[in-house]
Amino acid sequence: MQFFVSTTMVLALGFQFVLRAALVPSTARRTLLFTAAAVVPLIIVTALGWVPFEADRAIRAVTPVHATVAIAVNVLIWWTLVTIVCTAISKIIFNLRREVRQAMQMGQYTLEEKLGEGGMGVVYRARHALMRRPTAIKLLPPEKMGESSLARFEREVQLTAKLTHPNTITIFDYGHTPDGVLYYAMELLEGASLEAVVEHDGAQPAARVVRLLKMVAGALAEAHDIGLIHRDIKPANIFLCHQGGELDVAKVLDFGLVKTVREPEDAGLTRDGVVTGTPLYMPPEALTDPDKVDCRSDLYALGAVGYFLLTGGHVFDGNTMVEVCGHQLHTIPPPPSARLGATVPAKLEEVILACLEKDADKRPQSARELRQRLADCSDAGVWEREQAQTWWAAHGAALESSDSITMADPLASTVAVDLARDRRTL
Incomplete structure (x- = not known):
């Protein structure tokens, strides 16, 4: 009976110490000292013969000394096991936490x-x-x-x-x-991608579209000047943020597919006959002859971004990548005004359609030229700071709390196309 009572008491108390070791971060040494120290009052209680109930005291009074010693030894053995388990748990969990901290560094x-x-x-x-x-x-x-x-x-x-x-x-x-x-x-940019902006708020005002396109054209002009072609301009790679006291600041992201037109070592990172990009924003020459991709290819993609901002929809839609690429090669894009069924500033529509020309020679020939043509779109109006403040007040919190980086549409994702295998289907 005495063995049963003491063992039950030790196991109940030991369970609480095991929980502490699992839930409270602690070094193995600290847990060892803390748990081992708890055995002292247990042994004292056992040796002195203290029990909580009168009936148990009567039983203990007639218990021989050797039986009391045996109970104390039993408590010591069980608590040693508890101490070992608690120390092992603390060591494992503490080391795991340290490894996680190191992995996050x-x-x-x-x-x-x-x-x-x-x-x-x-x-x-x-x-x-x-x-x-x-x-x-x-x-x-x-x-x-x-x-x-x-x-x-x-x-x-x-x-x-x-x-x-x-x-x-x-x-x-x-x-x-x-x-x-x-x-x-x-x-770290606080805001949302243009893809998320349109998904959340639909087609954007013409004045805002002009402002954003001018910013991106400026960024591309610098890149093109030093021989860098982005090759993956799309709404998901342009971030709209507020920075340095300015609202509606566009930032070009993700230069992972950049092509250098002046450095021969670039060839080692591409495969012959394979073009990488986003089907919904891929220019025709990227599909027919990737070696002909140049700064005007980025302007085609930027025109498609402007179309998306103005209309709330892609230039071409399709159920498969092959269908969309086929449109990029052969289909004349409908004017944004026709897609919207509403009036669009004539100069802005003209610029966007010029960017979407199948023949690169008919597009703006540089990002600087495009930027100037956008600056001449006086009929689009000016996107005022007050308008931007109103828009961010209404939509900013919802956009910044959402996961705007995730893309559900595979045709809006970057893919690699093997032209040697797929050209016959386009």
Whole structure:
């Protein structure tokens, strides 16, 4: 009877200590000392013969000394087992927590929250250890660490770091963890992609479209001047934010598919007959002859972005990638006014349709020319600061709390097309 009572008491108390070890972060040494110290009052209680009830005291009074010693030894053995279990649990959990902290550490940056994931990496919200500056960290997951992916990732950050235009994402830092995970730090933008803006609010005012297109054209002009072709301009890669006291600031993101027109080493990162891009924003020459892709190809995609902003829909729709690519090659886009069934500023419509010409020679020949033509769209009006303030007050909170990085439409995602295999179907 005495053995049963003491064992039950030890196990009940031991269960609580095990719970503490599992739920309360602690080093193994601290848990060992804390749990081991608890056996002292248990042994004292056992040795002194204290029991809570009068009937038990009567039983204990006639219990031989050797039986009391046996009970104390029984308590000691069980509590030793409890101590070992608690210490082991604390060691495992504490080490796991430490490993997680180390995994979330990228140099001077600590990862805080996953923001999104794309074909070339995962983006996290992060914090610099000393400056406490909010930062976005893009890293290449271990499962994507092939030789080609590593080269593309390094190339993306090196090329983006060359750009200083205020409408291009800014790179702060670059490095790798001790276990070889590559990452780079960039400015953290508060806002939403143009894709999310249109999905949330539909077609945008012409004056706002002009303002945003001019910003992106300015960013592309700098990139084109140093021989960089983006090749994946689309609403998901243009971020609308408020920055430096300015509202409606457009930022060009994701230079992972950049083509250099002046550096021969670029050839090693592409495959003959394979074009990479987003079908809904891919220019015809990218499908027929990827080697002919140049700065005017980015302007075609930017025209498609302007069309999307003006009408709330893509230039071409289709059920498959082949169908959409076929439209890009052969179908004349309907004017935005026809798609909307409403009047669109004539000059703006003319500029957008010029960007969407099948023949690159008929498009604006440079981003600077496009920017000037957009500046001449006086019939579109001016997007005033007060209008931007009203819009952000009405929609900002909902947009910033949503996951605007996730894309459900596979035709709006970046893909690789093997022309040698698929050209016959286009």
